[in-house]
Amino acid sequence: MARTQGSRADVTGPLIRDQARRLFARQGYAAVSMRQIASAVGVQAGALYAYTPDKQALLLDLLESHMRNLLAAWTDIPGDPLARLEHFVRFHIDTSLDHPDAVFLSYMELRNLTPQNFARIADLRSRYEAALETILRDGMAAGVMRIDDPRLATMALIAMLTGVTNWYREGGRLDRRRIGDIYWGLVRGAVGAD
Amino acid sequence: MARTQGSRADVTGPLIRDQARRLFARQGYAAVSMRQIASAVGVQAGALYAYTPDKQALLLDLLESHMRNLLAAWTDIPGDPLARLEHFVRFHIDTSLDHPDAVFLSYMELRNLTPQNFARIADLRSRYEAALETILRDGMAAGVMRIDDPRLATMALIAMLTGVTNWYREGGRLDRRRIGDIYWGLVRGAVGAD
DNA sequence: GTCTATAATCGGATAGAC
DNA sequence: GTCTATCCGATTATAGAC
Numbered sequence: 181m182a183r184t185q186g187s188r189a190d191v192t193g194p195l196i197r198d199q200a201r202r203l204f205a206r207q208g209y210a211a212v213s214m215r216q217i218a219s220a221v222g223v224q225a226g227a228l229y230a231y232t233p234d235k236q237a238l239l240l241d242l243l244e245s246h247m248r249n250l251l252a253a254w255t256d257i258p259g260d261p262l263a264r265l266e267h268f269v270r271f272h273i274d275t276s277l278d279h280p281d282a283v284f285l286s287y288m289e290l291r292n293l294t295p296q297n298f299a300r301i302a303d304l305r306s307r308y309e310a311a312l313e314t315i316l317r318d319g320m321a322a323g324v325m326r327i328d329d330p331r332l333a334t335m336a337l338i339a340m341l342t343g344v345t346n347w348y349r350e351g352g353r354l355d356r357r358r359i360g361d362i363y364w365g366l367v368r369g370a371v372g373a374d
Numbered sequence: 375m376a377r378t379q380g381s382r383a384d385v386t387g388p389l390i391r392d393q394a395r396r397l398f399a400r401q402g403y404a405a406v407s408m409r410q411i412a413s414a415v416g417v418q419a420g421a422l423y424a425y426t427p428d429k430q431a432l433l434l435d436l437l438e439s440h441m442r443n444l445l446a447a448w449t450d451i452p453g454d455p456l457a458r459l460e461h462f463v464r465f466h467i468d469t470s471l472d473h474p475d476a477v478f479l480s481y482m483e484l485r486n487l488t489p490q491n492f493a494r495i496a497d498l499r500s501r502y503e504a505a506l507e508t509i510l511r512d513g514m515a516a517g518v519m520r521i522d523d524p525r526l527a528t529m530a531l532i533a534m535l536t537g538v539t540n541w542y543r544e545g546g547r548l549d550r551r552r553i554g555d556i557y558w559g560l561v562r563g564a565v566g567a568d
Numbered sequence: 569g570t571c572t573a574t575a576a577t578c579g580g581a582t583a584g585a586c
Numbered sequence: 587g588t589c590t591a592t593c594c595g596a597t598t599a600t601a602g603a604c
Contacts, residue, residue: 210405339537369563
C-alpha cells in the first residue's frame with residue numbers, strides 16, 4: 181500500500197477513520213499502533229497527526245460520531261407500542277449489521293477512553309437506551325406488554341440484539357430480513373406480548 | 375505493594391492469575407504490561423516468568439481454566455425442559471455474577487489469542503452453547519416451547535444473560551435472586567412458554 | 569499534506585546473583 | 587523464587603524539509 185509523496189486531504193481523512201475503525205474492532209485499541217493504521221491507509225505514521233491530535237482523540241471521534249449518527253438515524257413512530265418496539269428491533273439489528281465495527285467498538289472500547297471522554301459516550305448511549313425504555317413503559321401502560329422491570333429489560337434486550345454482531349457473517353445461512361423476523365419473535369415473547 | 379526479597383510460591387502463583395484477570399478485564403489484554411501485573415502482585419516483572427512462559431500463555435490459562443470450570447460446574451437436570459431452562463438461566467447468571475472478570479475476558483479477549491489458542495477456547499465455548507441448544511430443542515420437541523430457530527435463539531439468549539455483567543454492581547438496586555427471577559421471566563417469554 | 573528522521577519512553581523477555 | 591540489570595525492538599509523538 182506504500183505511496184510516494186502527494187497530498188490527498190479529501191480522501192486521507194475518511195480513510196484514516198475507516199482503517200482505524202476496522203483495526204480497532206479486530207485487534208483492540210491498545211493493540212493497534214499508529215504505524216499500522218498509517219500503513220493500511222498508505223501514508224507514513226507522521227502524516228496521521230495532521231488529522232488527529234493523538235490516538236485517544238481518534239478513538240473518541242469514532243465512538244462519538246457513531247453514537248451521534250445512531251441517535252440521528254433513530255426516529256420513533258406514532259401509534260401502537262408493539263409496532264414501535266418492532267420498529268426499534270429492526271432498526272437496531274439493521275444498524276448493527278450495517279456498521280458492525282462501530283457497534284463493536286462502542287461497547288468494547290469504552291474502557292480505553294479517558295474518564296471525561298467516557299462520560300461523553302455514556303451520556304449518548306443512555307439517550308439511546310432511553311428510547312427503548314420509553315417504548316417498553318408505554319407498552320406496559322397500554323396493557324400490551326407484561327414486563328417485571330423495564331429498566332433491566334431494556335439492558336437485556338439491547339445486549340441480546342447487539343449480540344448479533346458476534347456471530348453474523350455476510351452471506352451466511354440467514355439473510356437480514358429473516359434475522360430481524362427471528363429476533364422480533366424473541367423480543368415479542370420476552371415482553372409478554374404473545 | 376513493593377516487597378523485599380523472599381519466596382512465596384504458594385501465594386504468588388494464584389495472585390498473578392488474580393491480578394492479571396482483574397487488569398485484563400479492566401483495561402484489555404494489550405493495554406496491560408507485565409510490569410503492571412507484577413506491581414499489583416508485589417513482585418518484580420522478571421519473577422512472573424517463573425510461572426508463565428509468556429504473556430499469551432497467561433491469557434490462555436485464564437480463559438481455558440474459566441471455561442473448564444464452567445463446563446465442570448454445569449449439570450443438566452432430568453425432567454421438564456422448562457425446569458431445565460430455568461436451571462440454566464439461573465446457573466448462567468449466578469456464574470456471571472460470581473466471576474464477572476473471567477466472563478468478560480472469555481468473550482472479549484478471544485481476538486488476542488493466537489489462532490491455535492483461539493480454536494481451543496472456541497471449542498470449549500461451543501460445548502457450553504450446545505448445552506443450552508439441547509434444552510431448547512427438547513422443549514420444542516415436547517411442545518412446551520415455540521422457537522423459530524434454536525441455534526440463533528441460543529446465541530441470543532446467551533448474549534442477553536451474559537450482558538448482566540455490563541450493568542450489575544454489587545450492592546445495587548436488585549439482589550441476585552431477583553435478577554434471576556426477572557431474566558427468567560424474559561427468557562420464558564422469549565421461548566414462547568407463557 | 570506528506571515525508572524522513574528522531575526523541576523519549578515503554579514493551580516483552582532473559583541472564584545471572586542471591 | 588525473586589531481584590537487579592539489561593537487551594532490543596516497538597511505541598507515540600514531534601521537527602523540519604519539500
